[in-house]
Amino acid sequence: MSQASNESIPERTAHASAQGLQRHVIRNRVSFLEQKIPAYASVLGIVGLLLLWEIICRLGLVPPLFLPAPTLILSDGWEMLSSGELHENILASLSRIIVGYGIGAVSGILIGLILGFSRWADAVLSPVVYSIYPIPKIALLPLIILWLGIGEAPKFTMIALGVFFPVVINTFSGVKNVDPIWIKAAVTFGSSHLNVIRKVILPGALPMIFAGLKLAAGTSLLLLVSAEMIAAQQGIGSMILHYGNLMITTKLMVGVLLLSLLGLLFNRGLQWLERKLLPWK
Structure with a gap:
């Protein structure tokens, strides 16, 4: 009996050593994944x-x-900034993108939530959304100018349309992909119903909503x-066309x-908002 017990000691020691080594490897991998990246690393590539x-x-x-x-x-950019030319064009573009993006994002989230919550709305409106979505929105600009005239309204409408569809589709997908077990647990x-929507479905759909908002930022x-x-006398696009001619x-350039800087700021702003609203992510 003692002989069998003595023979098992090396086996138990080897097994314990293997487990310890495995835990050490896992701990190192987790620490590698969780290590903080220095702030300056973000600008190294640029x-x-x-x-x-x-x-x-x-x-x-x-x-x-x-x-x-x-x-x-x-050097030329500083000259344009000093003369006020750059300032006017930036403000014109920012006002358009803020208004258009805001309209498209809010309406997209609302319609996406309605499609996700209502089977009737899904059956009636989803075919309309998915049939219009593939149309290049820039192809609609002449028609929109014909309807709304030459002014700020067509530009707001174009940007809002480009933002609306990615946001509504991602919001709808986010609501549909919420784990039914969470909903059943909350009901149990x-x-x-209001608390289920506010505390279960919306938080569960937020990652997909933010994915749609980020995608829509580039489109806008x-x-x-x-x-x-x-159709503009001022704005970054008009300025690019003018100096290109x-x-x-x-x-x-x-x-x-x-435009590259605006896209970067848009992305960073949405990432910051996502961290605030989704701390568990």
Whole structure:
């Protein structure tokens, strides 16, 4: 009996060592996944790209007319900012995108929630949404101008349409993908329908809603520029078209970089709001 017991000691020791090694590996992997990234890491890629761009231009590998150096673009951008030209165009574009994005996002979330909660609304409205969604919204701009005239209304409408469809589809999908077990558990514990919607369905759908909002941010910038190039006297899109016709590439690139910056700020703002509303994520 003692012999059998003595023979099992090395086996138990080896097994315990293997378990300890496995726990150590898992702990290291978790700590690797949870480690904090320094704040400066977010700008390393952008700084590296700008440096490479500057080097290529300084070496004369690309003619300045086709691709001016970032330093030349910044110099012209500062000149445009000092003269007030850049300020006016930025304010015009920001006012359009804020209004259009706000209208499209709010209406998209509301309609998406209605489609998700009501089978009748789903049956009646979903075919309409999915049939209009694939249409390129810029193709509707001449018709919208014909209906609403030349002014700010067509631009607001274009941006709102581009935002509405990604948001409504993602909101609808988010509501439908909420785990039914959560809803049944809430009902079992006596929650009212309003509380189930407010405390279970909406929090469960928020990740998909934010995915739609982020997707719509890029679409809104695209439609903003398209609308301003066709029917606007001021705005970043109009400025890009103007300097493109004059072949002043540095000032054209100022507008392009501004759009890139706006897209980055949009994305960061939505990420910040998502962290605030979804702390568990």
